[in-house]
Amino acid sequence: xxxxxxxxxxxxxxxxxxxxxxxxxxxxxxxxxxxxxxxxxxxxxxxxxxxxxxxxxxxxxxxxxxxxxxxxxxxxxxxxxxxxxxxxxxxxxxxxxxxxxxxxxxxxxxxxxxxxxxxxxxxxxxxxxxxxxxxxxxxxxxxxxxxxxxxxxxxxxxxxxxxxxxxxxxxxxxxxxxxxxxxxxxxxxxxxxxxxxxxxxxxxxxxxxxxxxxxxxxxxxxxxxxxxxxxxxxxxxxxxxxxxxxxxxxxxxxxxxxxxxxxxxxxxxxxxxxxxxxxxxxxxxxxxxxxxxxxxxxxxxxxxxxxxx
Numbered sequence: 514x515x516x517x518x519x520x521x522x523x524x525x526x527x528x529x530x531x532x533x534x535x536x537x538x539x540x541x542x543x544x545x546x547x548x549x550x551x552x553x554x555x556x557x558x559x560x561x562x563x564x565x566x567x568x569x570x571x572x573x574x575x576x577x578x579x580x581x582x583x584x585x586x587x588x589x590x591x592x593x594x595x596x597x598x599x600x601x602x603x604x605x606x607x608x609x610x611x612x613x614x615x616x617x618x619x620x621x622x623x624x625x626x627x628x629x630x631x632x633x634x635x636x637x638x639x640x641x642x643x644x645x646x647x648x649x650x651x652x653x654x655x656x657x658x659x660x661x662x663x664x665x666x667x668x669x670x671x672x673x674x675x676x677x678x679x680x681x682x683x684x685x686x687x688x689x690x691x692x693x694x695x696x697x698x699x700x701x702x703x704x705x706x707x708x709x710x711x712x713x714x715x716x717x718x719x720x721x722x723x724x725x726x727x728x729x730x731x732x733x734x735x736x737x738x739x740x741x742x743x744x745x746x747x748x749x750x751x752x753x754x755x756x757x758x759x760x761x762x763x764x765x766x767x768x769x770x771x772x773x774x775x776x777x778x779x780x781x782x783x784x785x786x787x788x789x790x791x792x793x794x795x796x797x798x799x800x801x802x803x804x805x806x807x808x809x810x811x812x813x814x815x816x817x818x819x820x821x822x
Contacts, residue, residue, distance in 0.1 A: 549784060549822050552814050553589035553622055554581045555759065555795040556596065558807050563596050569803065575610065578619040585807050589620040591757075591793050592657070594650055595627055601649055607656045614657070622791055623699070623728075623757060625663040626650045632682030633668025633675055640682045644689065651690040651698075661697035661756055662690065663728050666707045666716055675706055680719035691724035699756045701728040702747060708736045710747030717754040727754040729783075730795070731774045732761030748779060752786040762810040763798040769813055780817050 556563070556577050565571035572580065574596035581587045592610075600606040614621050629650070630643030647664060654662050666683065668675035687698040706712045717727060729751040734742040760779075764772045783792070792814060796806035 551791045553791040553793040554587045555591040555793045556593040558796040578614040582617045592624045621657040623659045623661040631667040633679030644686045651694045651696045654696045655694040661699045684720045687722045687725035697724045699726045699728045702733045708734045710750035714750045726756035727751045728757045730759040758792045
């Protein structure tokens, strides 16, 4: 076992001990100067409105920054490529999105990319095509001023075969995105083996590039039907590589706590690895309308931040 791996294992287990950790005096001193973390909004939180589904009022994805700022009180956004697939080749669309964000003082953080092929495809040509397909979104990210594109590590085959295949595709894409656009590639735990924290952290070690990291999601740890990986262990395993964090939410109890995820425990794990970046709201619930679900998640993150700080 390497020294780096030993340290990561130690940190992962330390972060989970007794369901939390003791913060150092220096952390509290830092908290007095600036928030421990900022809050951003993932566009998928409004997917019903942007797709016109579930009885939600149809909204224009071009207005995402405006909705985030004026209706949610959030100044940083995470785009989703699905809402702009038909505009993928149109520079004017990207320029307009950038202008609208700039005019509002909203920061563009990343683009979540889906449906562009499997970066861990067992077929060599399939992997190469997936890399090629993602590069245009990296170009979008650069034009928007984002730091990353979020991708998936989908593959096929045995546990170890999928590690090798996914690492190969991610290495190729990360090298290209960094050299051509100065953009990071970050991988979300997003179904299948990618929702296994141990598996995805090994993929990250195999890639071994500073421009390739993770986007740990609080809730995406279902590895198969009715089979769940421990979300707290998974977060601790993925945080050493994190360049973003996704606060998934569905339902809330009477006290405003998320019913499936202990946000206090989760944020203690996140902060224990020195992460001080944005935490993105990704509301996917059905009991509250989307704007109300976003507001409930934001309030919870702010409450936890105040309690810790």
